[in-house]
Amino acid sequence: MAIKTGNLGYGLPGRLPVELADALLVRPGLRIERIVSTGQVTPDGEWNYQSDDEFVILIRGAARLRIDGEHEDRDLAEGDWILLPAHCRHRVTWTQAEPPTVWLAIHVSPG
Amino acid sequence: MAIKTGNLGYGLPGRLPVELADALLVRPGLRIERIVSTGQVTPDGEWNYQSDDEFVILIRGAARLRIDGEHEDRDLAEGDWILLPAHCRHRVTWTQAEPPTVWLAIHVSPG
Numbered sequence: 001m002a003i004k005t006g007n008l009g010y011g012l013p014g015r016l017p018v019e020l021a022d023a024l025l026v027r028p029g030l031r032i033e034r035i036v037s038t039g040q041v042t043p044d045g046e047w048n049y050q051s052d053d054e055f056v057i058l059i060r061g062a063a064r065l066r067i068d069g070e071h072e073d074r075d076l077a078e079g080d081w082i083l084l085p086a087h088c089r090h091r092v093t094w095t096q097a098e099p100p101t102v103w104l105a106i107h108v109s110p111g
Numbered sequence: 112m113a114i115k116t117g118n119l120g121y122g123l124p125g126r127l128p129v130e131l132a133d134a135l136l137v138r139p140g141l142r143i144e145r146i147v148s149t150g151q152v153t154p155d156g157e158w159n160y161q162s163d164d165e166f167v168i169l170i171r172g173a174a175r176l177r178i179d180g181e182h183e184d185r186d187l188a189e190g191d192w193i194l195l196p197a198h199c200r201h202r203v204t205w206t207q208a209e210p211p212t213v214w215l216a217i218h219v220s221p222g
Contacts, residue, residue: 003178003199008168008190025166025194027219030141032166055136055143057119057215059170059190067114079119079170079213083136088114102190104168106217108138 008034008059012100015039021105029109037063039097047089052107054084061101064094086110119145119170123211126150132216140220148174150208158200163218165195172212175205197221 006024013020013036020036031052042048047068058080064073065082068089076082084090095101117135124131124147131147142163153159158179169191175184176193179200187193195201206212 003196004194005185006192007188008192010190024192025217025219030219032217074116077118079121081117081119081135083115085114104215106136106143108136108141 008102008104012036012102013038015097016100031105031107033105033107034059035103035105037061037092037095037097037101037103039095041093041095042091047091049087049089050107051086051110053086053110055081055106055108056084057081057104057106059102059104061096061099063092063096063101063103066091066093119213119215123147123213124149126208127211142216142218144216144218145170146214146216148172148203148206148208148212148214150206152204152206153202158202160198160200161218162197162221164197164221166192166217166219167195168192168215168217170213170215172207172210174203174207174212174214177202177204 016038019040022034025032058076063076065076066073073093127149130151133145136143169187174187176187177184184204
């Protein structure tokens, strides 16, 4: 039986021009991906949002996140998780560049 | 908007008589849970298996896993993930007790 394995810290780059996203498992209504950030943030004036719920875990490194309607950034440290509901507008305002910041994002179709 | 958050290292116990499992997100066909092991293993002569696929990540600590039909345990270190297909018989043969071992298990209905 072929068993798929990997490590979330595998092949971490030094510095990347853009975020790196690797899909680890894709199923109907579900996508699990590793995201590596080396300082990238959401561009000024833009928001991220998606039609899926997104369960995000900060695996390594550190980041700050702003949720639309909140008055302060949220600090994310190793082990922190947050469930971003579908259509929740949010911005990544800071990510630790060195060592790189590693996220696990689990995208789940709502309902 | 109520945003659910947490930390995978929250409230780690000293030593537990049994594994601790907390469901973080439950949806039709999906269950994400944190599991904390403080030395627990699968009892001698028993196997674990389930009707769901199980995507398991070793978040903190260390463990060893035996897959039925393989001749050696697999060592799991921090960041290692493994996709255990439904009905794949496996045994946890060792878990680091101190500091506790933390797993993230994502149970996905196959197909």
